[in-house]
Amino acid sequence: MDFFQKAKAVRLRSHHDKYLIADEDEESVTQERNGSAGAAKWTVEPVAGSSNLIRLKSAYGKYLTASNKPFLLGATGRKVLQTNPSRLDSSLAWEPIRDGALVKLKTRYGHFLRGNGGLPPWRNSVTHDIPHRSATQDWILWHVDVVEILTDQHQLQQKQQEPPSPLHHSDSLDFEPGSPSRSNRFFRQESTDSVAVGSPPKSEGRVIYYHVADDEGEVEDDSVEVKSFTFKGNGVEELTKRLKEESNVDDVIVCTRSPLNGKLFPLRLQLPPNNADMTVVLVPVSSKIAEGFIK
Numbered sequence: 001m002d003f004f005q006k007a008k009a010v011r012l013r014s015h016h017d018k019y020l021i022a023d024e025d026e027e028s029v030t031q032e033r034n035g036s037a038g039a040a041k042w043t044v045e046p047v048a049g050s051s052n053l054i055r056l057k058s059a060y061g062k063y064l065t066a067s068n069k070p071f072l073l074g075a076t077g078r079k080v081l082q083t084n085p086s087r088l089d090s091s092l093a094w095e096p097i098r099d100g101a102l103v104k105l106k107t108r109y110g111h112f113l114r115g116n117g118g119l120p121p122w123r124n125s126v127t128h129d130i131p132h133r134s135a136t137q138d139w140i141l142w143h144v145d146v147v148e149i150l151t152d153q154h155q156l157q158q159k160q161q162e163p164p165s166p167l168h169h170s171d172s173l174d175f176e177p178g179s180p181s182r183s184n185r186f187f188r189q190e191s192t193d194s195v196a197v198g199s200p201p202k203s204e205g206r207v208i209y210y211h212v213a214d215d216e217g218e219v220e221d222d223s224v225e226v227k228s229f230t231f232k233g234n235g236v237e238e239l240t241k242r243l244k245e246e247s248n249v250d251d252v253i254v255c256t257r258s259p260l261n262g263k264l265f266p267l268r269l270q271l272p273p274n275n276a277d278m279t280v281v282l283v284p285v286s287s288k289i290a291e292g293f294i295k
Contacts, residue, residue, distance in 0.1 A: 018032055076130070076132070208229055213281050
């Protein structure tokens with residue numbers, strides 16, 4: 001928290017030497033090398049009643065938000081957005097955790113702000129996630145550049161202007177769609193999100209990003225070693241046949257990762273509707289991990 005105690009505004013620079021940017025669409029968040037733009041500046045707001053939580057407000061007056069919307073089907077990361085909710089809930093709160101000269105920004109539910117690298121669609125994207133691989137551990141680390149110092153007068157004004165805003169348990173970012181503990185706030189947010197992403201189905205098909213796993217079910221890097229193609233079908237059997245052709249690997253099980261824990265599980269039913277892009281992992285039938293899938 002000491003990085004932000006005297007900061008009125010900051011810039012955050014990722015492991016890829018790119019700055020956290022509020023896109024001009026006033027909704028998306030991305031990374032760019034140009035840190036001189038006003039969109040790279042984030043105003044720091046301490047959360048009332050907490051000594052270690054902050055909010056970050058973009059140049060458009062919207063808060064950096066850990067949304068409940070998957071960044072890509074089959075991947076664990078969830079979208080980070082700019083939002084301006086009517087109620088300041090826990091999705092806007094970040095806990096700075098010092099890591100040497102750098103900082104990690106943790107959500108109230110154990111995920112970290114992550115600046116992604118690699119090929120599209122990961123390149124320059126920003127998600128909140130729990131890193132599972134050593135190759136991406138540093139992607140949750142951020143350099144903090146203080147661009148405006150908080151004076152004593154500003155601190156006094158903040159205390160006078162901001163009403164108490166306790167973070168109730170009912171604001172939980174419950175990642176299980178059927179959970180009764182999810183608040184009405186998030187039903188409203190998901191409804192809003194569906195308007196933004198509910199575009200008409202792509203007539204040209206969906207993009208399939210795929211990796212070939214090793215004997216333990218591991219891939220070198222979920223974001224760098226990625227290949228893709230456009231797929232127009234909807235069946236798992238048809239997709240499996242196409243993936244065998246693309247990868248030149250015959251005996252494989254097509255899997256995806258659980259958005260809850262990152263574990264692999266086989267695709268057995270229809271693919272997601274609306275031609276939504278997705279990431280899959282090809283698990284060789286001869287591998288150790290495949291033994292748990294074959295019954």
